[in-house]
Amino acid sequence: MPWTACVLTLFPEMFPGMLGHSLVGRGLEEGRWTLDTIQIRDFAQDKHNTVDDTPCGGGAGMVMRPDVVTGGLDEAAKRYPLAKKVFLTPRGRPLTQEKVHELAEAPGVILLCGRYEGIDQRVLDEHDDIEEISIGDYVLSGGESAATVLLDACVRLLPGVIGKEASHEDESFEAGLLEYPHYTRPRVWRGREVPEVLLSGHHEKILSWRKTQAQRITQERRPDLWERYCKEIKGSA
Template sequence: MRFDILTLFPGFFDGPVRESIIGRAVANGIIEVKTWNIRDWAPGKHKTTDDAPYGGGPGMVMKVEPIALALEALSNATDAARPVVILPTPQGKPFTHAQAQQLASCERIIFICGRYEGFDERIRGLADAEYSIGDYVLTGGEIPALAMMDAVSRFVPGVLGEPESAHDESFTDGLLEYPHYTRPEDYKGMRVPEVLISGNHGRIALWRREQRIIRTLERRPELLAAAELTPEERRLVERLKGN
């Protein structure tokens, strides 16, 4: 899978693309990450990529031409399938686990990283989807692009090794993950739940499933409506709610 990132700050990606799981996936050729400086497509001597907003007001707005030219060049650059173009923006649809999983089947994704006050509205027409990574405003689209690329990459076969696998993690089947413990068994009087040291794998699996339901109810109750629960688990939820 290939990611192309259009940004005014290509250096932003140097570390994240080299380190840890993503770095290993890049080194093994499972994913490819290319960063491009939008300025390289800015016409004129000054290579301007932003301008003052029509109608006045504070801040600068990213110009449409450099981004349109960059997209044209990148789309024609290879014979691979047409890329999916994503615009990170606080006004986009909330980016979720399900979208990350779905996007992992694409051959190519292009992210357009905004800066300043944001984009000329006509840039929205060049994108296939607009996503937000949360209800807050960051200084640029680089962190959202990185966050989305990371989340998508985890679903690309071979990126996660077996021990890191996405099995039973938060949001798979609509539930949060169960609590984890490692050595020591007793830390300042806080003991590891007895079931986890019982060696009884059936009991451990049941406990973990129940913990996922309890956690979700406590922390993100709105997820339970769409979670994949058995009738017995639905009854457990009702009991926990005191119904």
Template sequence: MKINILTLFPEMFTGVLQHSMMKIAQEKEAVDISVINFRDYSSNKHKNVDDYPYGGGAGMVLTAQPIFDAVDHLKEQSKGSPRVILMCPQGERLNQKKAEELAEEDHLIFICGHYEGYDERIREYVVTDEISIGDYVLTGGELAAMVVVDSVVRLLPDVLGNEVSHKKDSFSTGYLEHPQYTRPAEFRGYKVPDVLISGNHKKIEEWRSKESLRRTLQRRPDLIIEEQLSDQQKKWLHELQKETD
């Protein structure tokens, strides 16, 4: 995968891209990430990238020209049709399904805004996707882009040490992940559930599935769609609901 990030503050990405899974993914050549200052594409002699909004109002608005030209240049270098993603609080809320969808692409271009907003023509004629990471406003799109890039890159083949790791993450199955334990089996009097050290893999999987459902019911009941549950899951759900009555 190729990822281009258009931003006015490239230095913000240095630490994120040089550590942990981002670094591993690039070393394994699973992804090629470049961070580009779109101010370099400004045709203004002062390299300005913002201006006052028509009609008046507070703040400055990013102008269309630098971003149009930057995206055009990146598209010329692309072998296909890249997805152009605008980081915006008005956009579609990021979730695991969206991350999985983007992980199937060959080329992603992220646009990180700043100031009061974007010239609307960027949204209308350049962008293919608008993504938000939550119902709040950040100073710029950089932090949000880091979140989206991380959620996508970790899904690429060979990035995680265990190929099935992400498949059981919270939200990957539609529900929250089951509790996890490691050694020792007893710590300060607190014990690991017996089933996990029983060696009975069928019972372990059943326990994990039920506990995943329990945690989802406790914390995110909105994720549970009973019509989509198996007969066994419906039975567990009714048992869990009785426990809370």
């Protein structure tokens, strides 16, 4: 069975979007993963297909109704009982490469995309197996963009999608570090030369240079990652 993504959204026409292109899109065409969308509005219970209402206690905006959202979740769980449920929200735990690996190794994911001011809290209380995940400390118009980011990160890890499994190993975050700089031809461009070590053909020296560069960049740009990396290195010593 291929890895399956089921997206609950008010805008199913947004998918596959960018996921239908490049290597991820080819993987979809080749059946290495599947994409299903569920229109949340189909589970509205009135003639106007209402999916939201005013927030209790007052406040700006609207909130997605629990009865409507749960109808969609129940349908998704019926179709994909083994898939992990995820709600994309700014208040969720940050998406990490470690979490991406975990989701990619599962049978699939069910992604709930909120709109307006969010969804009724009782949905999350009722479905306590939903994991709340954030792709960053900022607010989007809806969860669809976040769902696309999460799916792109997961699908590229699936067997056969990227091609060379070794290409994952040197990427940012895989070893707890940001990625080292890359160079290609021409050897000299606008007075800037490719580092000599990369042209030496000395494999061990190249690996050492790349590791040093990755450490330097991580220390400069992401002190939080650098601190964690140093702790892990010290703990494994």
